[in-house]
Amino acid sequence: MNSTSDITPEAAGVIASGHSKAQSFYWSLRRELWENRSVYVAPLIVAAVELFGFVISTVGLPERRRAVLLLDPAKTRSAIEAPYDIAAVMLILTAFVVGLFYCLDALYGERRERSILFWKSLPVSDRTTVLSKTSVPLLVLPLVTFTVIVATQVVMMLWTSALLITHGMSPGSTWTYVPLIQNSFVLLYGLAAIALWHAPIYGWALLVSGVVRRATFLWAVLPLIAAAVFEKITFNTSHFGALLKDRLLGFGPNAFAFGAHRGVAIDSLIQLTPGRYLSTPGLWLGLVFAAVCLAGAIRLRRYRGPL
């Protein structure tokens, strides 16, 4: 050991490994995005289709807007805001589908194409690899979705404004009834709530993709359906089915207090209920399940070679 040096080789190693862990994670995540361009391409395509449909739907908008403005304010807002909400919901749904299929392929594709032998020849731990893959549906996709939704809505609003101005009307009604800043905040909260609620779904998909040798989607979905059918036939109950449904959609009634009159629309920040959401046992049970799945996936990747 070099006595003139203040840093022992061990300490230097710790520093280097701390540095390289963050770096490995960063590059692993970039690697995922190079491979899975659908993470941002799919939302962009959906947004483009939405905008195209919206532009067509705005034929005759000025006349309709005049009629809508004569209704009571709640109905006016609901009518003007509807396409913006639909655009957002479709993109959130897209992100879910992309995330699910991404996870189902994440640990399967590298075994199928044998590139796992290359990835394992580099000093990147299985934990870093699996966690970088997990962060795609839990972090990257919500952020991409947020950006694309807000951008889509801004374009929609600008288009509407331009259309109204050319017909000699004020664009103000759009900007009054579609509160962009508030909606963005609600959206960010909602995306975080959905990501955490769906974490066990992604964890399960990752685990399945690390286990099976083929047909990842079937292995991920059929056992769940089989369990639900078994329960129904054997006990004539449907608790498991209800559990699955709650896992898909249960974030809604827990994270938001929906108004009675407008279905699932959120008009005010008072309707956000983070306290109730964070004290929902289902959230934490789901996160524990997700953690168990990820721990299993990390361990499996250690033992698994190419198919």
Place this chain on the structure above:
Amino acid sequence: MNVACIEARGLRKTFGTTVALDGIDLHVQEGRILGIVGPNGAGKTTALNAILGLTSYEGELKVLARDPWRARDELMRDVSFIADVAVLPRWIRVSHLLDYVGGVHPRFDRVKAETFLSKTTITRTRKVRELSKGMIAQLHLAIVMAIDARLLVLDEPTLGLDILYRKQFYDSLLNDYFDRSRTILVTTHQVEEVQDVLTDLIFIDRGRIVLECSMEEFESRYAEVMVNPEQLAAARALNPMHERPAFGRSVLLFDGRNRDQLTALGEVRRPSIADLFVAVMSRPPDTAPARQADQVGVAK
């Protein structure tokens, strides 16, 4: 410098009832190029996987003074490997691949990799799937050679490549990479091509090491004689390891016989690794059934 790079004692690995490694003792010093030769299913890849920490094992194993199964992540900074041809991800762009390896590997020298690549026709903007098999092997070699590793493991690195690429592969490895302090482990069925590359040789069959020698030892111990017909009986009396017909004459392989004695019997030459392999594998007929020569790629 006699530093052990790999030290194995009683290395065992079983898959269910199949014994893949049946108690292997191995001592590889730093700065050696060890060739591991064996028929399919002999346990070569299992042995390499154990050394690389890709599989668990019984027995003792130290690679660069580390336990490869427990300390795999740290070990991979000092070890690089090419586990097979064409394991590079097919979707990746060459430039991205270099970015990634540079990002995650503290010992990767990007400039070095670029220099190797500039000698090939591989362009940075191509995707791996657009490259030929030979080019993919060149790319992988360029990456591996740009990593300052202490141990390089190559498992069938040139399988399925044409002879020009194979020759180039080993030439680059010897001239641009090997510096006598690194250690290289290679398994291949194309044994002729590595005969002049290796410093040490191991034959492995059914999970056991059946022959272990340095190449100097190989040269001095083994000799092949194309025996003159009239001296065949005398030659056979010297207890050859193996006999095979060639051009209407008999070629006998001897272990540790006096050169002058052999010269009197006919034309003496250096045996190829493939010839010795066939001889060793077919030696005790009761325990090791005669094997087809083409299993070690001796087709000439």
